[in-house]
Amino acid sequence: MKAEARLMPKQGLWLVPVVALIALSAPRMEFGRVGLAFASDASAPDIAGLARFWPPQIETRTDIANLPSLDPDRLPPFSRLETSTAPIRELDPDTLETTTRMSQRTWLVSPLGYLGDVALRMVETIEIGLWGTLLAVVAGLPLAFARSRAIGLPFALQISARLSCAALRALPELLVALLLVGAIGFGPTAGVLALGVHAAGFIGRFYADAFDDADQHPIEAIRATGAGRMSVFIVAVLPQVRASLASATLYILDRNVRMATVIGIVGAGGIGQELKGRIDLYEFGHATTIVIAIFIVVAILDEFAAHLRKRQSS
Amino acid sequence: MSGTGFSISVRDLSLRHGNGDVVLTGAAVEVAPGTICALLGASGSGKSSLLAALGGRLAPVAGQVLIGGRPMISRSRRRVQARIGTTYQDHRLVAQATVLDNVLAGLAPHVPWWRCATGRYAPAHLTRATDLLERLGLHAALHHRRAGSLSGGQAQRVGIARALVARPSLLLADEPIASLDPQTARDVLALIAREARESGATVVCALHQPELAATFADRILTLHEGAFRAGVEQPQRSAA
Ligand SMILES: Nc1ncnc2c1ncn2[C@@H]1O[C@H](COP(=O)(O)OP(=O)(O)OP(=O)(O)O)[C@@H](O)[C@H]1O
Ligand SMILES: [Mg+2]
Numbered sequence: 001m002k003a004e005a006r007l008m009p010k011q012g013l014w015l016v017p018v019v020a021l022i023a024l025s026a027p028r029m030e031f032g033r034v035g036l037a038f039a040s041d042a043s044a045p046d047i048a049g050l051a052r053f054w055p056p057q058i059e060t061r062t063d064i065a066n067l068p069s070l071d072p073d074r075l076p077p078f079s080r081l082e083t084s085t086a087p088i089r090e091l092d093p094d095t096l097e098t099t100t101r102m103s104q105r106t107w108l109v110s111p112l113g114y115l116g117d118v119a120l121r122m123v124e125t126i127e128i129g130l131w132g133t134l135l136a137v138v139a140g141l142p143l144a145f146a147r148s149r150a151i152g153l154p155f156a157l158q159i160s161a162r163l164s165c166a167a168l169r170a171l172p173e174l175l176v177a178l179l180l181v182g183a184i185g186f187g188p189t190a191g192v193l194a195l196g197v198h199a200a201g202f203i204g205r206f207y208a209d210a211f212d213d214a215d216q217h218p219i220e221a222i223r224a225t226g227a228g229r230m231s232v233f234i235v236a237v238l239p240q241v242r243a244s245l246a247s248a249t250l251y252i253l254d255r256n257v258r259m260a261t262v263i264g265i266v267g268a269g270g271i272g273q274e275l276k277g278r279i280d281l282y283e284f285g286h287a288t289t290i291v292i293a294i295f296i297v298v299a300i301l302d303e304f305a306a307h308l309r310k311r312q313s314s
Numbered sequence: 315m316s317g318t319g320f321s322i323s324v325r326d327l328s329l330r331h332g333n334g335d336v337v338l339t340g341a342a343v344e345v346a347p348g349t350i351c352a353l354l355g356a357s358g359s360g361k362s363s364l365l366a367a368l369g370g371r372l373a374p375v376a377g378q379v380l381i382g383g384r385p386m387i388s389r390s391r392r393r394v395q396a397r398i399g400t401t402y403q404d405h406r407l408v409a410q411a412t413v414l415d416n417v418l419a420g421l422a423p424h425v426p427w428w429r430c431a432t433g434r435y436a437p438a439h440l441t442r443a444t445d446l447l448e449r450l451g452l453h454a455a456l457h458h459r460r461a462g463s464l465s466g467g468q469a470q471r472v473g474i475a476r477a478l479v480a481r482p483s484l485l486l487a488d489e490p491i492a493s494l495d496p497q498t499a500r501d502v503l504a505l506i507a508r509e510a511r512e513s514g515a516t517v518v519c520a521l522h523q524p525e526l527a528a529t530f531a532d533r534i535l536t537l538h539e540g541a542f543r544a545g546v547e548q549p550q551r552s553a554a
Pocket of ligand 2: 362
């Protein structure tokens with residue numbers, strides 16, 4: 001009885017921080033905005049509502065005034081010219097009054113042109129992921145050697161490799177990308193370096209763990225033949241860890257391609273950079289196309305990675 | 315790679331394991347080059363530990379091990395180790411590598427590492443490896459199997475092939491026939507003896523069968539209570 005009486009209030013205690021959070025913080029979070037997503041006409045120009053994200057934009061249209069070298073008789077394949085008349089308001093320089101006049105503009109329309117643009121950006125994204133992974137392996141492998149107890153380099157080296165790996169992993173890709181964009185400018189180079197630096201910490205750790213988890217008995221047996229470090233590694237360690245190294249590398253590749261879609265948002269190249277640009281221009285249909293493309297690529301990547309893993313384990 | 319066998323000098327040797335288990339105290343023995351020794355002793359008497367000390371894998375607490383006149387604790391022991399072949403009680407094969415690669419691993423100190431990496435061994439080395447496997451009763455169909463999928467007796471013989479492939483000057487064999495049937499056991503011991511005679515190698519072979527030891531060995535060493543038991547050596551050198 002006594003114990004129960006003491007327990008009862010204690011059990012309800014977790015409610016206190018939750019109630020405090022709702023009371024104090026909820027107003028500051030402006031949750032009312034969720035409703036704006038479904039508003040048909042958004043009140044402010046910078047709020048789109050979800051409706052403006054539909055339909056996805058897949059064509060490109062370019063004012064031919066901007067294409068002086070275009071020959072109307074020899075258009076690029078699959079494209080057409082479209083003429084539209086639209087009222088434009090302009091300031092009359094003489095009267096200084098705004099007048100409205102009808103203006104005719106001609107557009108070069110490529111019906112699937114934007115899909116092509118997105119595909120190119122997507123290829124760039126995957127390239128960033130691949131290069132980032134290559135960089136991570138090249139930088140991470142020496143770290144793994146230094147870090148591994150089984151390889152047995154001097155203890156001070158093991159400790160410093162351990163610290164380096166942890167430090168590299170602690171640097172979020174997005175942050176490194178942001179700093180690098182500041183340091184070396186927009187574009188995929190910053191993305192590759194950011195992904196590579198972060199993932200090198202992972203590779204260093206995963207590979208070293210694989211070396212250390214290997215059966216040490218055959219390794220000692222080959223070491224006892226007086227063979228050199230490199231030979232011992234190749235003959236006794238590598239066959240044991242090959243599968244783990246492959247799956248760790250695959251994991252990093254998967255992760256890097258996903259990450260590569262995101263880091264463009266800070267200007268580090270790839271599809272993310274395109275997405276950020278379109279949102280900034282209120283071109284929400286384009287944004288939808290990009291998001292769908294990312295979704296498809298990541299889903300395919302998922303399947304591909306699962307397939308490889310299955311093949312490896314069999 | 316062939317050469318004369320190593321002499322062995324064990325002087326006042328004391329061994330202790332990491333957990334404090336004292337194994338040998340003041341053991342001493344001299345073995346002439348080319349002698350085939352059987353190492354007998356009850357389970358736990360320190361046979362495996364002695365072999366580890368002879369191979370430079372276990373540092374003595376006191377005393378000395380000289381192989382071919384060189385101390386096995388010196389920095390230069392790797393040169394000596396390259397001429398020692400070792401088989402282990404628990405085989406110690408690389409389970410994920412093939413049978414043939416496990417045997418060729420015994421050549422690791424003698425070939426450049428890139429040959430190990432690419433598998434481009436000299437034809438003479440390859441024939442030596444496959445020939446040894448054949449003579450140990452492991453036929454071609456097995457050579458490309460993963461070592462981890464072998465039976466105990468098959469793995470044991472792969473370990474013997476690995477130890478012999480580089481024609482060592484000293485063979486340290488830890489119960490090399492423990493997992494074999496009696497007939498195969500006799501064949502394997504005969505093969506080891508013949509290899510040793512051909513290259514003049516010295517052999518120290520831990521065994522549990524005194525009767526096999528008598529026919530196989532030139533000399534019998536018995537470990538008892540941390541030292542070599544005196545007076546039971548038989549100088550019966552077989553004519554073969
Ligand atoms: N790695 C080790 N760590 C701690 N103690 C060990 C180790 N290896 C062996 N020992 C101990 O050292 C003693 C001698 O062991 P050893 O393996 O040399 O005997 P053995 O004569 O080879 O026995 P067996 O015939 O059973 O193989 C034993 O008491 C054993 O418990
Ligand atoms: Mg033993």
